[in-house]
Amino acid sequence: MTKQTEPAIHPFLYNNEWKESATGNTVDIYSPDNGNLVGSVPAMSQDEVNDAVNLTADVQENWAATEVHERSDLLHRWADELDSMADEIGAMIQLEVGKTFSSAKSEVKRTAQLIRHTAEEGLRTHGSFIQGDAFPGASRSTKAMVQKVPHGVVLAISPFNYPVNLAASKIAPALVTGNTVVFKPATQGAISGILMVKALVKAGLPKGVLNIVTGRGSVIGDFVVTHDKLDMITFTGGTATGQHIAKQASMIPVVLELGGKDPAIVLSDADLKKAAKEIVGGAFSYSGQRCTAIKRVMVMNDVADELAEEIRSHVANLKVGYSTDDADIIPMIDQKSADFVTALIDDAKAKGATVVHTGAHEKNLLSPTVLDHVTEDMDVAWEEQFGPVLPIMRVESELEAIDLEKRNEYGLQASIFTTDMETAFTLSERMNVGTVQINGKTSRGPDHFPFLGVKNSGQGVQGIGRSIDSMLRDKVIVLNL
Ligand code: NAP
Numbered sequence: 051m052t053k054q055t056e057p058a059i060h061p062f063l064y065n066n067e068w069k070e071s072a073t074g075n076t077v078d079i080y081s082p083d084n085g086n087l088v089g090s091v092p093a094m095s096q097d098e099v100n101d102a103v104n105l106t107a108d109v110q111e112n113w114a115a116t117e118v119h120e121r122s123d124l125l126h127r128w129a130d131e132l133d134s135m136a137d138e139i140g141a142m143i144q145l146e147v148g149k150t151f152s153s154a155k156s157e158v159k160r161t162a163q164l165i166r167h168t169a170e171e172g173l174r175t176h177g178s179f180i181q182g183d184a185f186p187g188a189s190r191s192t193k194a195m196v197q198k199v200p201h202g203v204v205l206a207i208s209p210f211n212y213p214v215n216l217a218a219s220k221i222a223p224a225l226v227t228g229n230t231v232v233f234k235p236a237t238q239g240a241i242s243g244i245l246m247v248k249a250l251v252k253a254g255l256p257k258g259v260l261n262i263v264t265g266r267g268s269v270i271g272d273f274v275v276t277h278d279k280l281d282m283i284t285f286t287g288g289t290a291t292g293q294h295i296a297k298q299a300s301m302i303p304v305v306l307e308l309g310g311k312d313p314a315i316v317l318s319d320a321d322l323k324k325a326a327k328e329i330v331g332g333a334f335s336y337s338g339q340r341c342t343a344i345k346r347v348m349v350m351n352d353v354a355d356e357l358a359e360e361i362r363s364h365v366a367n368l369k370v371g372y373s374t375d376d377a378d379i380i381p382m383i384d385q386k387s388a389d390f391v392t393a394l395i396d397d398a399k400a401k402g403a404t405v406v407h408t409g410a411h412e413k414n415l416l417s418p419t420v421l422d423h424v425t426e427d428m429d430v431a432w433e434e435q436f437g438p439v440l441p442i443m444r445v446e447s448e449l450e451a452i453d454l455e456k457r458n459e460y461g462l463q464a465s466i467f468t469t470d471m472e473t474a475f476t477l478s479e480r481m482n483v484g485t486v487q488i489n490g491k492t493s494r495g496p497d498h499f500p501f502l503g504v505k506n507s508g509q510g511v512q513g514i515g516r517s518i519d520s521m522l523r524d525k526v527i528v529l530n531l
């Protein structure tokens with residue numbers, strides 16, 4: 051489906067004008083599939099980033115003064131434009147981040163649905179009214195009107211793996227609540243993010259309400275994050291980057307969705323065929339480059355052999371190739387990430403892990419690898435692999451699995467496979483994670499469910515309703531009658 055377009059510079063949006071950097075500097079983006087140049091984005095200077103944030107701040111009051119139904123209508127029109135550009139944007143996602151075309155297009159369609167749902171939820175945002183007489187010494191004649199008001203200027207920073215969806219899931223709730231937005235896309239994925247914003251401009255985005263900043267996060271990141279006109283930051287990406295941003299941001303609210311090491315805990319009474327299917331889908335989709343990928347299995351000793359064999363048989367059927375082959379396992383985003391995964395596999399093998407399944411590793415295309423008998427001294431037991439390797443750890447008891455889970459630095463999601471619902475709920479309560487999936491793979495959706503990580507997996511909550519909440523603060527007006 052994908053046709054390689056002529057590599058071009060893709061300008062950033064400033065005041066609804068598409069501009070190149072006055073410096074002439076650009077950042078090149080190469081396809082993970084074949085290393086070809088996909089295109090470039092401007093490497094904006096600090097002055098240009100500064101202008102973008104200032105403009106976003108200048109127009110915020112006017113944007114917040116618009117009626118919420120108008121802002122909601124804009125989102126509906128944006129969703130329609132995205133639907134009509136789904137092939138074009140899907141093709142660019144495929145080129146930039148190496149997803150298959152069908153999964154890239156699904157990302158765009160899912161995003162349109164998310165925006166529509168956000169437009170609807172945004173209409174139903176209300177404050178509250180409190181009477182004073184509940185507190186001793188105050189009376190009913192003192193009344194508080196608690197309004198919900200936007201923070202102001204929101205900086206939205208997205209990761210490479212869902213360059214459209216994880217950008218829009220920040221931008222849409224920000225806009226519908228009256229915030230204006232500075233959008234910093236991941237460099238790998240920036241062109242897809244720019245196309246997504248083209249759809250928003252077509253839908254009637256007023257001038258200055260969203261501006262884009264492009265350039266490497268390592269170069270412009272600290273400057274934009276510490277800009278004094280920012281009122282809130284919403285970020286998805288790696289834990290180290292998120293922690294760095296949180297420190298820099300200091301006093302403004304920051305929502306962070308970070309890494310994970312989601313375990314699948316398989317108990318002796320589980321439906322092993324179903325568990326294996328879910329685990330393989332959860333671990334290897336998009337070659338494991340998902341924060342919510344299942345990143346380790348903890349299985350009871352007495353069913354470990356059978357589960358490992360079920361997992362092996364599913365993994366053996368995964369098609370390894372390129373996004374253009376519609377493969378299940380596609381090249382990793384870059385060579386550095388592939389080298390990291392290879393080092394984890396080598397470390398585990400050297401320390402005694404057994405290889406249940408593997409295959410050829412060529413450049414950044416790694417065949418899926420399943421490791422069994424993984425033990426605590428191996429890096430793959432703890433590090434977020436973000437790639438196509440699945441460690442299996444054998445445990446003696448549920449308590450051992452809970453203990454292993456509790457001692458890891460992440461707390462995004464966990465899956466429990468069992469036919470005993472009472473045990474499932476008991477274990478769920480003991481797990482220090484944002485979400486527990488019972489008899490299903492770890493995953494963010496449906497997109498209106500709350501989505502959060504604890505410990506080093508994040509702070510704050512996303513998911514449509516909660517994302518809207520995060521874009522608002524209380525403003526209290528007290529009537530003293
Ligand atoms: P990343 O390297 O942390 O980058 C994420 C974003 O941060 C990119 O836009 C990046 O820009 C920007 N950035 C980098 N340094 C910055 C700085 N100093 N200041 C401001 N922005 C900066 O993450 P990634 O490689 O794109 O994604 C992989 C990681 O994200 C994994 O750990 C994964 O688990 C996590 N993730 C989590 C979730 C979740 O919802 N929990 C979802 C997706 C991904 P450049 O691209 O220009 O460097």
Ligand code: G3P
Nearest residue numbers: 211340341342493494495
């Ligand atoms: O890594 C992106 C994260 O948000 C996962 O989303 O839908 O693949 O579970 P999903």
